[in-house]
Amino acid sequence: MATLARLGGWANQYSALSWLLGALAIVSSLIPSPIPINNQITGRIRTPKGPASGALVSPASHSGLAAHTDLSGNYSIPRQGQFNWIAALEGHYLEPTSGGDLLLTPLPKDHPDSPWIDPTPGASTKACGNCHQQAFAHWQNSAHQKSASGLILQNMLAQPTGNQNSWHLLATHPEGAAACIACHAPGQSSLNAELPLQGPLSGTHCDLCHKVKALASGTPGLTHGRDLFEFARPATSQRPVVIGPLVDSTRENVAYSSLFKKSQICSPCHEGTVLGAKVYTSFSEWQAWGGSQTCQDCHMPAISPREHHHEMSASLARQTGGLRARWSTEKSPNALIVHLDIWAEGLGHALPTGHIDRHILGTIMATDANNRPLNSLSADNLVPAWASGLPNSIPGFLLARWQQINGTAPHPFWMPGGNWYDSRLLPASRQHFTWKFPPQTSKLHLRIEHRRAWPELLRQNNLTVPSEVLWDETRNLN
Ligand code: HEC
Ligand code: HEC
Ligand code: HEC
Ligand code: HEC
Ligand code: HEC
Known part of the structure; x- marks a missing residue:
């Protein structure tokens, strides 16, 4: 010690x-x-x-x-x-x-009553963080670490207030939180565990992934999270074994599994039809993409010859891939025309992917020489107010999946009976937009941001969740 x-x-x-x-x-x-x-x-x-x-x-x-x-x-x-x-x-x-x-x-046959190992340095002699300090520091900073306690999840599962059409799951599905446990709190043995949960073993922790022996029988998307994993938890009297990608590990009581180098190990949680809606489709999008890189190749880059990054965050992945844009202007006698092309590089699924409420909002603002905003001259390529959260529709674009029910949008994924729309960018595709502004336009401002939740959810819960800015550029036109 x-x-x-x-x-x-x-x-x-x-x-x-x-x-x-x-x-x-x-x-x-x-x-x-x-x-x-x-x-x-x-x-x-x-x-x-x-x-x-x-x-x-x-x-x-x-x-x-x-x-x-x-x-x-x-x-x-x-x-x-x-x-x-x-x-x-x-x-x-x-x-x-x-x-x-x-x-x-x-490997031992699974003993579900065997306790998970707390990774926190100093928690015990077995604590992963005692030795794997870098992996622990990265994981500590990850969404996996707080998958059972995230702010947006907490608010979705909070006791309902207001009307039945709200973004509170329990308003229409009082028992619905049980459908979230298998992926968000996969180490919980009880189906009735109440989310949110706190503590180092509440989320997607080290021992959980590294006790995975194989995938159980079932279909990704329909069998969720822990129910699609076959674990190898030893009896409490046996020595613990961890499972990983190395064939030449210098430590005994570790086991090799080829699953750790395959995207399939992510599929139980990153593919999911939940309460009837296709809420998570990253794995099937990756399959449809058909490229040679795995989830790990992009999300767990090597940080030393024998260690891989364990933060698995979208912002880390954005350092090498994601949205690309090019825009240009064209002057005509009665309008200023703006052309925008967007495409993705280093991406193995749609943009955005992940939770169904994720969206990318692009806005283009024109102002005259006195900094007064100018309206677009055509009704093409306007983002509706429900999507932007602004009072009126504005020139721009939206990459998202949303549901329209009786002509209104968006709605929580668990609301039945709507029509689904999908405007996201596919890995090998391009989208082109044009806007027309008055000829006296003197400045243009293009801003593209990635947002985690719809404005209506944030408004109802009085939440501020910062968006990640992907593009922010002002051009002066003389
Ligand atoms: C006493 C120090 C120590 C502790 C505690 C420890 N490890 Fe390790 N672990 C090592 C060393 C050393 C290696 C060998 C690394 C190598 O060969 O590059 C290793 C290897 C591994 C491997 C690779 C195995 C393979 O065959 O692919 C995994 C996965 C792993 N550890 C996970 C964990 C997890 C999860 C925990 C906590 C439940 C943990 N370790 C606790 C020291 C430790
Ligand atoms: C070729 C590289 C590549 C591959 C392969 C890849 N990803 Fe990604 N992924 C990215 C990039 C780049 C982003 C960041 C996109 C952005 O700017 O939002 C990302 C973002 C994500 C996000 C964040 C979603 C959000 O908007 O919050 C999730 C979840 C994700 N990927 C899961 C996966 C899974 C699961 C797999 C395998 C089935 C996978 N990825 C395969 C490159 C890749
Ligand atoms: C979401 C599942 C997941 C979680 C959580 C996770 N790991 Fe891993 N780990 C992996 C995968 C997948 C690999 C294989 C990466 C590769 O080889 O491309 C890996 C590889 C490793 C290795 C082998 C060396 C290396 O980095 O490639 C060690 C050691 C390890 N993990 C330790 C840990 C520790 C310690 C924690 C917690 C702090 C942890 N892991 C949490 C999935 C996970
Ligand atoms: C046990 C379920 C589980 C497994 C296995 C799993 N994930 Fe996740 N992952 C989650 C959950 C739940 C979240 C969202 C947590 C939150 O934001 O509250 C998440 C979030 C993410 C994100 C988004 C992080 C961000 O910045 O928003 C990425 C990227 C990701 N996972 C990649 C992976 C990769 C790659 C693998 C396979 C090596 C993997 N995950 C395996 C459950 C899992
Ligand atoms: C099949 C596994 C799975 C199930 C079941 C599941 N989730 Fe998720 N959840 C995920 C993954 C993976 C992510 C991360 C994707 C990303 O980063 O975009 C996530 C992310 C989220 C987020 C975004 C968190 C944040 O902070 O941005 C919310 C909210 C959420 N889930 C709510 C729920 C609710 C509510 C339920 C139950 C009704 C549920 N999920 C069931 C896998 C699952």
């Missing part, structure tokens, strides 16, 4: 993990060294049931030198110096052994 406390104070967090790797290498040297024959290293891997064929064997943290075992569990690798040896096989973890063959043990 004294060592861990010292590590916590180090400025360079990666070096803290590297130091630990060194310390743990001493532990894993309990794993017996294989026998050198001529210039080959040979050995045998087994499971409790017999030889482990098809296991991947490599020197610790050197998966580049890996070899597969044959049907008898034997392997042979060219000799490359002194290493500790690691074996990885889907569904198994490496047991520390003190002699003989390497032993791969099947």
